[in-house]
Amino acid sequence: MSSAATSSQAPVDGQTRIHPTAVVDPAAQLDLGVEIGPFAVVGPEVRIGAGSRIGPHVVLDGRVTLGSRNRIFPGACIGAEPQDLKYNGAPTEVVIGDDNSIRECVTINRATHDGEQTRIGNGNLLMAYSHLGHNCHLGDRIVIANGVAVAGHVVIGDRAVIGGVLGIHQFVHIGTMAMLGGMSRIDRDVPPFAIVEGHPGRLRGLNRIGIKRSGLGELDGGAQAKQLQEVWAQLYRGEAVLAEALKLVRSWDLYPPAETLVSFLEASIGPGRRGPLPAQRP
Template sequence: MRTLIHPSAVIHPDAQIHPTVEVGPYATIAAQVKVGPGTKIGAHVVLDGQTEIGAANRIYPGAAIGLEPQDLKYDGAPSLTKIGDGNTIREYVTINRATGEGEVTAIGNDNLLMAYVHVAHNCRIADRVVIANNVALAGHVQIEDRAVLGGVLGIHQFVHIGRLAMIGGMSRVDRDVPPYMLVEGNPCRVRSLNLVGLKRAALTREDHQLLKKAFRILYRSGDTLQHALEQLDLLPENEYVAHLQRFLVASLGEGRRGPTSGSKGSRS
């Protein structure tokens, strides 16, 4: 099985590499790295720090994972990078480890990070997220399941991006992005429901209708956000509306960025 490792690769003897892992030419793997079965590591990839990578990932040439955070507060404390299973990490993606001792930069399962994506310290990406080329995530960004980020985006630190949200390319994201919404612009604004994403997620007709009503209450009624959130309580009980409501309430809390606002051109 050692033939799966190119002879030019530099792998520390203490690294824990499953026998089925493939390692390409000139890849470098540090002592505290763990890599699970079936993962493929391309040429010139660098895996550093306390980094754990699960099964069946594909890491393309030039990616750098687990290096020190680009954070002036970092004092060399041991921190972690954790990556789940089935992820595709394309060329020259950079994923920095967390800043504080014992803290984690975490990526879940079945995500696609296209070329030149940067994931900064303490970010958390859930499952089945798609991030297009040249997207930069600042520190402490959180992304929920099945969000889609268009290319050439900048995401402000501490921003939260909700489940099944879609962000149009070349937008500036400096506020939390509510679940199920399509946002775009500089700065970005909520434009509509992410109807394509909701269709792909196989929501029921009733779910669609209730989310449309919630959208109109939040972004077309002219009410303050606080009053609109109260009006959502009058809708029939629904898990998607409830998640949207919880997300927005949390976004208004102390220490949060606050939610992205709507636009006069919003449509449902």
Template structure:
């Protein structure tokens, strides 16, 4: 008998659970689930569907992972939930599997999802992301590495959140959040660079100087946003700046929701 598994836990015999996994009281784990070494699953956690969970994760009581998506298009297709290593998933977090055949809801490594976070179908979360309490991610949301999401807010479907950005609590996020920016409000606006996050990321002095210059071009100039994007192409091709430029060029494409605007001195924020 595995003494790491509480006797009241219900684990399907076909589930692949590493011998070092701890499972709490009244947890329920379905037949297609795979859980890696040293992961701790708390009381009354439910894990179902085609779900893969890596090593050294901590899943707190009441979380529900891998259940069917809350999507009327879902027809029972074989879709996945994939969670990496060393994540902390707090009480009553819900993570739904993807909608379409072969698709996945994916979470990387070393993320913190605080209590009552909802991650809907087909979301993608990178590494080192912190999402505070009661954040609701609609379907197909994508969050890049090391972003910080404040509490009690909703993120519209198909929105993308850039790396090392900061979203203030109780904001309304219905468009893309550019990398490295601090965004907050309802309606949300880009307020400044996320300077604290950037300094913690150990950017070089030159990279930080160029990002400050890019911010002034984008949000403090008299040019239209399209003209400002063109000016970004003239700046040096350092990695952080190149990523900001690529993110914004993709965000303004017709099929995307477009970037959240900021305060500008002159003409319209968008053409």
């Protein structure tokens, strides 16, 4: 590893560059092309993948594994002990995939119990001052806006969009491509493809713009998106309670998007889950 002043661009020569003021433990594992900025702190159990850029004053503490080409912006703190009174010093982890952008002063806590992880997938954007609690599991291509507080054990599906300055209760599941409006209170599960807003949060309908942008609207001549709308109407606009409506649509020949929605809700109303948010009736 060589020491050099941090530049505004990632190294192009494959060398690892560490600013002279950074504190990097000799036991840390840094792949080729990693760049460590001024006053950053990297602990002994940290592994950083190729081409990742660690900004000024970032703290990587505990067992942290970063994949390739991640960008960690100034002041972020990743891998600190969980804010959980049950934590007893177990060697838990934070595992982060590739191509993520973690903005200024984001905090990501490691898991609570031995053998557990806080996990983030690939291509996600966590905006400034957002917090990800212990044991959270995030998929891919998620956007979390500024000032979002995500409590422990939350699961967020691929391509979800989380609006700014909102709170997500512990153990809540957020489905794929859900969209949560800013300043909402999310205390129960959010189904896939749903739009949610309010305090407390309520389902407002399907994320039609997100569905269109994803390309789902073009599949099978639009049949998949149409069926998703029909299933949603049966579940949330019909007279039957949700459990009975799920039994009805389960008998249909479901395309993958509708199957994703139905399977999520079946699990959500099952034991050990918080149950889905209610819909706002017209």
